[in-house]
Amino acid sequence: MTEAEAETETHAETGTPRGVLSGYRVVDCSIAMAGPFAAQRLGDLGADVIKVEPTAGEWQRFAAAGGAAGNRINVSFLSLNRNKRSLAVDLKSEDGAAVVRDLIASADVFLQNYRPGVAGRLGLDYESLRAINPSLVYVSISGYGESGPYKDRPGQDLLLQAMSGAMLSAGRKGEPPTPAGQYLADAVTASTAFEAVLAALLHRERTGEGQIVTVNMLDALTTLQMQELSVFTVGGVPQERGEQPNAHVYIRAPYGVFATSDGYLALGFADLETLGRIIGEPSFAGMVPEVEGWTHRDELYAKTEARLATRSTAEWLDELLAAGIWAGPVYSYQDLVDDPQVAHNGTFVEYDHPTEGRVKTPGFPYRFSKTPARIDRGAPLAGEHTREVLADLGVPAERVDALLSSGAVAES
Numbered sequence: 442m443t444e445a446e447a448e449t450e451t452h453a454e455t456g457t458p459r460g461v462l463s464g465y466r467v468v469d470c471s472i473a474m475a476g477p478f479a480a481q482r483l484g485d486l487g488a489d490v491i492k493v494e495p496t497a498g499e500w501q502r503f504a505a506a507g508g509a510a511g512n513r514i515n516v517s518f519l520s521l522n523r524n525k526r527s528l529a530v531d532l533k534s535e536d537g538a539a540v541v542r543d544l545i546a547s548a549d550v551f552l553q554n555y556r557p558g559v560a561g562r563l564g565l566d567y568e569s570l571r572a573i574n575p576s577l578v579y580v581s582i583s584g585y586g587e588s589g590p591y592k593d594r595p596g597q598d599l600l601l602q603a604m605s606g607a608m609l610s611a612g613r614k615g616e617p618p619t620p621a622g623q624y625l626a627d628a629v630t631a632s633t634a635f636e637a638v639l640a641a642l643l644h645r646e647r648t649g650e651g652q653i654v655t656v657n658m659l660d661a662l663t664t665l666q667m668q669e670l671s672v673f674t675v676g677g678v679p680q681e682r683g684e685q686p687n688a689h690v691y692i693r694a695p696y697g698v699f700a701t702s703d704g705y706l707a708l709g710f711a712d713l714e715t716l717g718r719i720i721g722e723p724s725f726a727g728m729v730p731e732v733e734g735w736t737h738r739d740e741l742y743a744k745t746e747a748r749l750a751t752r753s754t755a756e757w758l759d760e761l762l763a764a765g766i767w768a769g770p771v772y773s774y775q776d777l778v779d780d781p782q783v784a785h786n787g788t789f790v791e792y793d794h795p796t797e798g799r800v801k802t803p804g805f806p807y808r809f810s811k812t813p814a815r816i817d818r819g820a821p822l823a824g825e826h827t828r829e830v831l832a833d834l835g836v837p838a839e840r841v842d843a844l845l846s847s848g849a850v851a852e853s
Contacts, residue, residue, distance in 0.1 A: 460487015461812040465642070467491070467550040468541075469525065470565065472499055474598075474624055475658065476554040476582050477521040478631035483550070483638060484524030485805055485814040491548075491830055492525045493532075493541055496851035498823030513796040514820050520802055522820035528831075529824030529851040532563050536849035541565070543834050546573045549645075550638055554582035557592050567653040576651040578641040582634055583657045596658050601626035605662040606680070610669060610690045614682040626658045633661040685742035693734030695745040698771055701754040705771035708745070712766070719760050720748035794819040822853035 462483055467490040469480035477492075484490035492499075499518070506517030528544070531537040542564070545551055551570060553560055560566045560581070567579045581587065584596015594600075602608060602625055608618030634656045641654050663670065672678050672691050680690050688697035688709075695716070696709050713733065717725025722744050728734075734741065749757060754770055761768040770776070777783060790804035797819070805814040827850050831841045844850045 459812065460485070460814060461809055463487035463812075465489065465549045466547060467552065468493060468545055468548045470541075470551070470553040470555070471582065472554065473501060474521060474627035475630040475634065476552055477501075478628065479580075479582075479634035479638070480525065480552055481521055481523055482631070482635040485816070487812065487814075488550075490525040491544065491826070492522060492527045492821065493544070494527060494529055494823060496529045496531050496824065496848065498529065502823065511797055513822060514794075519794070519797060519800065519820045523802075523816055524818060525821055526818075526826035526830055527821035527824055527853075528827050529853075530827075531849050531851075532565075534847070534849045536844055536847060538564060540831065540834075540836075540844065540850060542570075542573055543836075544830065545570055545577065547834065548574065548577060549642065550578045550580065552580040552582070552634070552638075554596075557583070557587070571651065574651070576645060576649060578638060578645060578651055579653045580634055580638055580641075581653065581655050582630060583655070585659050586657045587655055591659075598624045598626040598658075601658045601662055604659065605666065606670070607662065607666060609680055609682065610666075611686070611688050612682055613686045614684055616682075616686075626662050629665050630656060630658045630661040633664075683739045683742070685739045685746070687738060687742055693730060694738040694741040697742065699746050699749040701749055701757060702752055704754045706749065706754050706757055706761075707769050707771055708749075708761070709767045711761075711768075713741070715764055716745070716761075716766060719764055719766070720745065720757075722748050790816060792816050792819060796822065824850070824852040827852040 465483075465488040467480055467483050467488045469477065469490055469492045471477055471480060480490050480492070501521075502515060502518045504515070504517060506515065506520075509516035511519060528540075530540055532541060545565075551565075553565060555563075555565075561569075567581070570577055570579060583592070584601065585591035585594055599620060602620050603618070605626070607625075608620055612619040634654075637654045637656055641652055645651060669689075669691055673680055678691065682690055683694075685694070686697060687694050692709070695711060698705050698707050711730075713725045713728040713730050717723060717728075724744065725741075728737075758768055758770065772780070778789065783789070788804060789801055791799060791801045794800050800819060807814065827845075828841055831844070831850070832838075836844075841850075845852060
């Protein structure tokens with residue numbers, strides 16, 4: 442019995458519910474963020490996710506995020522690869538490629554984000570794998586699409602944000618475009634791929650058919666702006682930033698982040714007369730939000746900004762919230778971690794990792810009453826589960842030793 446089988450049996454004995462995707466196997470050949478994050482979501486829901494990586498480990502193991510290097514696993518890799526087993530293998534060797542093909546024959550989902558042409562050279566293109574496993578859900582993630590004039594461009598997050606048009610929907614006219622403060626394109630693409638896998642598995646359950654699913658970062662980030670782009674393409678409203686840094690070109694003023702005497706607060710969709718009464722701005726009296734909110738956008742922003750700067754965030758929030766105006770604090774990461782609602786929700790989870798110690802990290806964005814998501818293991822060391830995965834495939838121990846000796850596979 443393998444470690445994974447023993448784990449399943451133990452949970453069955455204790456009555457602890459398994460994840461909703463328990464029993465599904467995912468082969469994750471992706472790198473960087475979008476693919477690994479999507480695969481991690483599947484693992485959080487109980488799928489057996491096997492990360493196939495080079496014998497020395499995926500490159501992101503060694504690229505520290507924000508300077509957080511970690512002990513044996515840096516924080517970037519740690520955050521995107523929990524609930525996975527690692528098979529370290531040389532895909533360019535005949536024996537290594539054979540091992541991965543055997544693994545894929547037993548899989549439900551295969552996920553890759555290779556550069557164009559690489560999957561074919563490795564024999565991991567859809568047609569090759571469909572011949573091995575006709576019911577396979579094959580997921581290919583790219584930057585700009587599988588074909589077309591930009592297919593060979595680097596699919597890096599900031600470049601996709603820039604191309605999506607989103608950077609010109611906030612900030613002041615004439616100032617530099619404003620990128621998001623997180624890897625937005627990667628995260629949205631990961632969620633899109635995760636969603637697509639679930640839909641393809643549902644189709645397979647109904648029909649028995651596998652299929653290829655393609656996801657690209659440009660389309661993912663474009664469709665995220667469904668409402669904004671429809672205002673432009675259907676409504677014909679130009680994307681014009683004003684002289685003041687309103688937070689969204691298609692939302693009336695005042696809408697954005699404003700300095701107070703001791704910090705900042707966010708304000709949105711306020712009734713102008715009520716807001717004017719609270720902040721002491723008489724010129725707002727009689728204004729209709731859906732009229733003057735557009736025609737006097739810069740003026741409204743500037744006057745609100747001047748008034749809010751005179752008192753503290755807490756003082757303003759007490760009055761604004763009591764009057765039903767949508768307002769809230771602007772948090773740092775420390776503020777977020779310490780917030781009582783975040784604690785109540787269980788937004789962050791903690792677990793012990795054998796090399797990285799106590800890990801506190803964002804948990805799961807969904808809740809299931811009968812099959813909750815959970816962390817069964819942290820991010821693996823490179824090749825930590827090579828022997829275990831090969832044993833799952835029925836490879837004899839002496840053959841495993843031979844593969845390790847030849848360098849076709851590796852273990853930590």
